Amino acid sequence: MSLYIGLMSGTSMDAVDAVLCDIKPDRVQFIDAHAVSIPNELKQRLEHACRPDLSVTDYQYLAREYAALCADATLQLIEKAKVEKQAISAVASHGQTLWHAPPKHSGQVGYSIQLNDADWLSVQVGLPVIFDFRARDLALGGQGAPLVPAFHQFIFTNTHRTPIAILNLGGIANISYLDTQKGIALGFDTGPANTLLDQWIERHQGKRFDQQGRWAQQGILQVKLLEDLLNDPFFQNPPPKSSGREHFNLAWLERFIDQPYRPQDVQRTLLELTAKSAVDSFQWLPEIPTQLIVCGGGAFNSFLLERIAQYLPDKVTLADSAQYGVAPQHVEAMAFAWLGWCFDNNKPANLPAVTGASRLGTLGKRVNA
Structure with missing residues (x-):
């Protein structure tokens, strides 16, 4: 051993x-x-x-x-x-x-x-x-x-579906793209995942995380706020790229809040930001993957997964890493x-x-x- x-x-x-x-x-x-x-x-x-x-x-x-x-x-x-x-x-x-x-x-x-x-x-x-x-x-x-795409390549090369993508929903989301037939392995950070969601609910609810996205579900998506957040240059820049809390933090978020939104509406919009920015990142991939495999703590946020699924192109299936023998957490x-x-x-x-x-x-x- x-x-x-x-x-x-x-x-x-x-x-x-x-x-x-x-x-x-x-x-x-x-x-x-x-x-x-x-x-x-x-x-x-x-x-x-x-x-x-x-x-x-x-x-x-x-x-x-x-x-x-x-x-x-x-x-x-x-x-x-x-x-x-x-x-x-x-x-x-x-x-x-x-x-x-x-x-x-x-x-x-x-x-x-x-x-x-x-x-x-x-x-x-x-x-x-x-x-x-x-x-x-x-x-x-x-x-x-990110360093985990090399590990994703090591453990997911035998999924028999190609090309595939692995979306790690940690504090920051990162995506890996694998095409074993063509020998391609790519990856980069897509933007915030749990970090903003966790910080916002802790400030307003005193909780460490939004279980299953239930608090976000109580909110109303603020379309203008979402558009403003997505205009951040990070989302427009091509890979290679990586980020963290030094960029995506509550001070960053507050720059875009120009009216008294309800806290749950901001949570709802942050969840949408994670989902949309993750799928928008497909624009930097050589091809649309046949399957998106999710892992990380965000894989347990059912509402987040529901929103990601809504943005996925036709014929892209959604799975979690447990289906391939690796627990998401x-x-x-x-x-x-x-x-x-x-x-x-x-x-x-x-x-x-x-x-x-x-x-x-x-x-x-x-x-x-």
């Missing part, structure tokens, strides 16, 4: 997801998973850290506290899965993205900040930790994100377990067609316990 644990906490900052996988050169086998919620007080400080005024001291303490939460998730998963720690090759930790500034034009080098303390995490769990997955791709002139953490395996096996894991990097590269760094 070649066991790896993947750790992921997304843009929505709701939890640290830990997934244990057995990885071989031709497959990834899910073994077990465990999630640890990010406490409200820590979540608030993480959100504050997404602004560029955090002191170095506060950053270091926050990184240590975040690493301690990752250690808890890892150790609880190991206990739950009943595996011997020495059987695990490494823990692959993406870290919490605080700021993402990819290059805006050719020749510019961007940067991306993932909060992490790999040494602390490694010592606490007694295992090697692989981390800092975006840096090499950024150094090669790429966006550094586990895909991203599994992707980083696989990226850790790729690092240990010196396997390039970025896709230049996705990120815009000048060449393939091995992603990550490693510290030993």
Whole structure:
């Protein structure tokens, strides 16, 4: 067995997801998973850290506290899965993205900040930790994100339907396009998914997320607001492109609110923004896919899926990743377990067609316990 644990906490900052996988050169086998919620007080400080005024001291303490939460998730998963720690090759930790500034034009080098303390995490769990997955791709002139399309290519190449697209509805939505017959793999961020929906309902309802989109269903779509939001240059720009909370946040949203909308109407419009921008992104694909496979936390928002289905072109079917043996909530953490395996096996894991990097590269760094 070649066991790896993947750790992921997304843009929505709701939890640290830990997934244990057995990885071989031709497959990834899910073994077990465990999630640890990010406490409200820590979540608030993480959100504050997404602004560029955090002191170095506060950053270091926050990184240590975040690493301690990752250690808890890892150790609880190991206990739950009943595996011997020495059987695990490494823990692959993406870290919490605080700021993402990819290059805006050719020749510019961007940067991306993932909060992490790999040494602390490694010592606490007694295992090697692989981390800092975006840096090499950024150094090669790429966006550094999204990184999951390479994993999508690895696990969905045998769906026997081509071309297909995989839509990851995390805090930010990203789409992967796979045509195995032509050997094409593409991907890019399409815009906000859960991050704005979660932030808005938390402000007005005190809830971390809108379960099944029920609050959005109570609202009325504001067509002018939706049009204004979709006029943001991000949606018009061709890939490669990636984004995050530093762009799509409540301050961004409030610039477009020029009248006293009911909060539920704004929620309804934000949900429509996610659905329409995701399907509008088909314009950048070589062909219309035969099937759209959804994953990520947004895959459990039935109203969001209903709206996505309404925008899909004829003959494009909608499915979720569970139909292909991968639970929607586990895909991203599994992707980083696989990226850790790729690092240990010196396997390039970025896709230049996705990120815009000048060449393939091995992603990550490693510290030993």
